[in-house]
Amino acid sequence: MSNTCDKFLKGAKNLVFLGETGSGKTEIAINLARLIAREDARKVHFFDMDQTKPLFRARDCAGEMEAEGIVFHFQSQYLDAPTVAPGVAEALLDEGSVVLMDVGGGAHGSHMIGQFSHILGREGTRVLYIVNPYRPWSRSLEEIGRTAQRVAGAARLTRLHLVANPNLGPETDAGDVVEGLERFRALFPGQTPEFVCALEELCAAVEESVEEPVLPVRLNTLPEWMAVQES
Secondary structure: OOOHHHHHHOOOEEEEEEOOOOHHHHHHHHHHHHHHHHHOOEEEEEEEEEEOOOOHHHHHHHHHHHHHHHEEEEEOOOOOOOOOOOOEEEHHHHHOEEEEEEEEOOHHHHHHHHHHHHHHHHEEEEEEEEEEEHHHHHHHHHHHHHHHHHHHHHHHHOOEEEEEEOOOOOOOOOHHHHHHHHHHHHHHHOOOOEEEEEEEHHHHHHHHHOOOOOOEEOOOOOOHHHHHHOO
């Protein structure tokens, strides 16, 4: 394993991404999966557990991820019936694999992984709770605490590790990231986030101002007018 991967995995082989809808879970999970697939010799499994029907799901870029060597799992959903991709427990227990689970926003989505809590509660798993301090429901510790308690309770998980994802969308600049991190620190006095997320073109500038590891993020959810420019 490379040092780059280790500063995000911190010895874990299973990563669970939780948070409220719009916190950036899916983007962060996809980008970290790609980084691990490039730099870690183990097989990378990505489970799209999203049941909440947002505008974007990881499965929307499954082909690109599979082309990068990531084993992608999801189960098609019929109406509102909850479905779980097969092979979750086997992958979680496989010491030769790294597993990333992108869980849908809110308690409804988190309820889907409660059945695996007996495995996810063991050593080797890190449950990452994504916080964007710019989001309307993340402006006070009380608001974040209520949401986190509801989400983690539905997932039957207790040990949450915070990730700072301070952004204002595609037009975010490095100053916005640093200011957002200060907001994060004010919300969680004495706590250090596992890592900070920033658009890949901002990482060099952000790294000059923060001590935490910075995960480069390449957006998969570009607005239509920007996607046309990128193509």
